[in-house]
Amino acid sequence: MTYCVGLLLKAGMVLLSDTRTNAGLDNIATYRKMFTFEDPGERVIVILTAGSLSVTQTTIARLRESIDHPEIEGAQSIMAAQTMLEVAEIIGNTLASVREDIDHKMNAAKVSVSASMIVAGQRKGGAMRLFLIYPEGNFIEATEDTPFLQIGEHKYGKPILDRVVRPDTGLEDARKAVLLSMDSTLRSNLSVGMPLDLAIVAKDACRVTGVQRIEANDPDFRKMSEAWSNALREGFQKIEI
Amino acid sequence: MTYCVGLLLKAGMVLLSDTRTNAGLDNIATYRKMFTFEDPGERVIVILTAGSLSVTQTTIARLRESIDHPEIEGAQSIMAAQTMLEVAEIIGNTLASVREDIDHKMNAAKVSVSASMIVAGQRKGGAMRLFLIYPEGNFIEATEDTPFLQIGEHKYGKPILDRVVRPDTGLEDARKAVLLSMDSTLRSNLSVGMPLDLAIVAKDACRVTGVQRIEANDPDFRKMSEAWSNALREGFQKIEI
DSSP: OOEEEEEEETTEEEEEEOOEEEETTTEEEEOOOEEEEEETTTEEEEEEEEEOHHHHHHHHHHHHHHHHOTTSTTOOOTTTOSSHHHHHHHHHHHHHHHHHHHHHHHGGGTOOOOEEEEEEEEETTSOOEEEEEOTTSOEEEOOSSSOEEEEESOSTTHHHHHHHOOTTOOHHHHHHHHHHHHHHHHHHOTTSOSOEEEEEEETTTOSOOEEEEEOTTOHHHHHHHHHHHHHHHHHHHHOOO | OOEEEEEEETTEEEEEEOOEEEETTTEEEEOOOEEEEEETTTEEEEEEEEEOHHHHHHHHHHHHHHHHOTTSTTOOOTTTOSSHHHHHHHHHHHHHHHHHHHHHHHGGGTOOOOEEEEEEEEETTSOOEEEEEOTTSOEEEOOSSSOEEEEESOSTTHHHHHHHOOTTOOHHHHHHHHHHHHHHHHHHOTTSOSOEEEEEEETTTOSOOEEEEEOTTOHHHHHHHHHHHHHHHHHHHHOOO
């Protein structure tokens, strides 16, 4: 499984993904699930992926191919799309088409494949937008009322987001919130694993303004995780009922 | 959906269930999901249920019938079983049999039903035991390494349990832990709802030593929920990364 989360805030967008994939229970591997497409200052698109690796890899590969070879018939480049809505549509259509192809191949084995994606982006002059794309290619969008979207193992890490993330949360607090949300997920679910990929896209920069890979032995992350455990335990002790 | 949790501690057992059921998305009702069978001082059994209401109600009704009418052929009373393991087996077999019956009826509608249960109990002279019974009737048991079991929407409320519940956690702290675990679930998932049923079974008492229905407007629960939100936000603010 996977856990990816994206926040859409007034100050910018914050994105975090884990890297664990598994085929069956014991075939564990590390794969990047965050993909960045940039024309710095003009356009930035960050895609987070969850689901069958063969579906997500092929989808990203086709998106790249359309960017690199716009001359191919039917190629629709997300770097040339007029709006972020069009970007979401292209990614949704590509994902749905890849999923159908692979599902068809898997039919023989009576297995079904699926994948979903979070797409964050902004083009110069446009607004920041954050989408969750379903396996069928349709999508929903983050709004002021619901400023975050999650894919994969989203339940463990939702309570902290529900409590602290608001549209006017600053980027530093937002970074902390997604890392703590991931920390809760990592502790409670083995199918989500380090290292983590974090990206910050400040408003109107139209480029990734902060990027970080956080390794399993990262001392800052470990310190944060311990401080959070202590804060929870202390808070727990103080509560009377 | 549902959220039920049971803790097996050195000091006793703590059990909590919500009461929300839904048929479809909009047909919401309140049903008790905690059932107590007691011969005070001799034997106590508490059952928590999750899943299709028709399955869980019929299972509980059949268990009661076997207790009230042990003369019926094949009746196996959980109040007469020699050990808690036998109790778990009787409940597992009853659940599996009811589920099969109803599943068979539902086949025509191409719908499948399912249910699971948590069973906590102790008989005089025996140990406290806590089981999770699967829809197929097989079961697992809580141990020192894993002193809690959950059914239903278990993910939202797991991080807090993972962090604070240990076998030597006291009953008051355990009560607080399950209520906070439920609070996180209530906040993040609409399909789990108040009122709540809480039961405490102190070690070797062989009866329910504390029982409480917590209504939606309960001032103590609301105070606890707010205090926990504040503790989380304060802890969050203090953490540096």
